[in-house]
Amino acid sequence: MLSPEDLGFHAFFAAQFATLDRPHLTPARIVADGQGVWHLAGCRAPLGELSGRLRGAMAGVDRPVAGDWVAVADGDERAIIHHGLRRRTALVRRAADAGAAQVIAANVDRFFVVTSANRDLNIRRIERYLTAVWESGAAPVIVLNKVDLVEDAAPLIAEIASVALGVPIVPVSAITGTGLNALQEQIGPGATIGLIGSSGVGKSSLANRLLGRAAQQVNAIRDDDARGRHTTTRRELLMLPNGGMLVDTPGMREFGLLEDGGGVDAAFADIAGFAEECRFADCRHESEPGCAVRAAIAAGVIGPERWASYRKLQKEIAAYATRRDPVLAANERKRWKAIHKSVRAQSRITGKP
Numbered sequence: 001m002l003s004p005e006d007l008g009f010h011a012f013f014a015a016q017f018a019t020l021d022r023p024h025l026t027p028a029r030i031v032a033d034g035q036g037v038w039h040l041a042g043c044r045a046p047l048g049e050l051s052g053r054l055r056g057a058m059a060g061v062d063r064p065v066a067g068d069w070v071a072v073a074d075g076d077e078r079a080i081i082h083h084g085l086r087r088r089t090a091l092v093r094r095a096a097d098a099g100a101a102q103v104i105a106a107n108v109d110r111f112f113v114v115t116s117a118n119r120d121l122n123i124r125r126i127e128r129y130l131t132a133v134w135e136s137g138a139a140p141v142i143v144l145n146k147v148d149l150v151e152d153a154a155p156l157i158a159e160i161a162s163v164a165l166g167v168p169i170v171p172v173s174a175i176t177g178t179g180l181n182a183l184q185e186q187i188g189p190g191a192t193i194g195l196i197g198s199s200g201v202g203k204s205s206l207a208n209r210l211l212g213r214a215a216q217q218v219n220a221i222r223d224d225d226a227r228g229r230h231t232t233t234r235r236e237l238l239m240l241p242n243g244g245m246l247v248d249t250p251g252m253r254e255f256g257l258l259e260d261g262g263g264v265d266a267a268f269a270d271i272a273g274f275a276e277e278c279r280f281a282d283c284r285h286e287s288e289p290g291c292a293v294r295a296a297i298a299a300g301v302i303g304p305e306r307w308a309s310y311r312k313l314q315k316e317i318a319a320y321a322t323r324r325d326p327v328l329a330a331n332e333r334k335r336w337k338a339i340h341k342s343v344r345a346q347s348r349i350t351g352k353p
């Protein structure tokens with residue numbers, strides 16, 4: 001049986017668990033949502049169900065997902081989940097049609113934003129993913145996969161680096177194995193890694209490489225449909241052979257953003273940096289005097305596409321926020337900000353997410 005420490009039971013969770021003061025409960029981690037039962041790790045019972053009290057309370061974004069920590073009354077076959085511990089990080093997206101918030105993965109320490117070298121690199125999409133990852137509270141790493149298909153990856157890496165400020169970029173090939181050692185270095189013992197990126201970029205192929213077995217189904221891409229098809233439908237926490245855990249995610253055609261507690265500014269640190277120099281603290285960077293952002297755009301330091309991308313993501317989030325209860329939205333922003341701040345502060349101290 002894996003110990004909570006093997007499973008990434010950070011001080012953040014241990015402290016919460018201690019304050020519950022329920023000595024007969026044990027911490028356990030959600031491996032997968034099995035529709036009504038949850039697959040668990042770290043406790044004896046392989047499956048858990050919600051206590052009567054939680055059944056009504058844990059709906060929507062509070063419903064446990066892969067990566068969540070819970071406190072359970074253990075058993076031989078079934079455990080009863082009595083508490084959900086607050087998430088350290090959560091990747092949340094706005095689902096394409098429904099518009100409802102959907103938690104993709106909880107308590108991921110580091111997201112591998114996977115992109116592929118063979119097709120036109122979508123820089124704007126990388127900016128969107130980076131914003132979502134920073135917003136989640138986790139740290140991003142960009143994985144440029146399929147480098148076996150290009151002669152020279154250097155220009156692509158340079159292009160990515162121009163928008164992914166300070167984010168590590170690891171060129172790899174899931175087919176030839178190039179770069180996998182460097183990728184392995186991004187996975188510490190007890191770390192939880194998430195894989196995100198468009199369909200067909202090779203997330204499941206990379207997962208299988210890291211796992212050393214064919215755990216995830218790889219899609220055959222038809223020439224006329226470079227997107228491939230979604231087959232990773234279940235999000236599951238997979239144990240890596242050298243320690244650490246992995247959550248593969250289904251290819252998401254749409255990754256709508258819905259919160260901004262600092263994610264946009266983290267992904268656009270260049271623009272945010274100039275904004276701090278504006279004469280007015282509430283400068284909208286339109287026609288205000290002393291606007292450092294407009295000056296940077298005029299000087300060509302901030303490219304017009306990057307500026308448009310920043311604006312687009314901000315507008316998208318604002319449009320979503322106004323549709324929601326304004327008080328709730330403000331509180332959530334504060335909460336996210338606090339999480340984000342503590343994660344950033346921690347990464348400054350330890351150099352790790």
Ligand SMILES: Nc1nc2c(ncn2[C@@H]2O[C@H](COP(=O)(O)OP(=O)(O)O)[C@@H](O)[C@H]2O)c(=O)[nH]1
Nearest residue numbers: 146173174175199200201202203204205218219
């Ligand atoms: N040439 C090449 N093909 C790859 C690489 N990684 C994945 N593929 C192929 O890309 C397709 C999609 O891979 P898959 O892992 O299912 O992508 P996912 O949708 O992101 O999970 C499959 O045909 C893979 O064989 C790579 O590094 N090089």
Ligand SMILES: [Mg+2]
Nearest residue numbers: 203204232251
């Ligand atoms: Mg897949």
Ligand SMILES: [Zn+2]
Nearest residue numbers: 278283285291
């Ligand atoms: Zn300004």
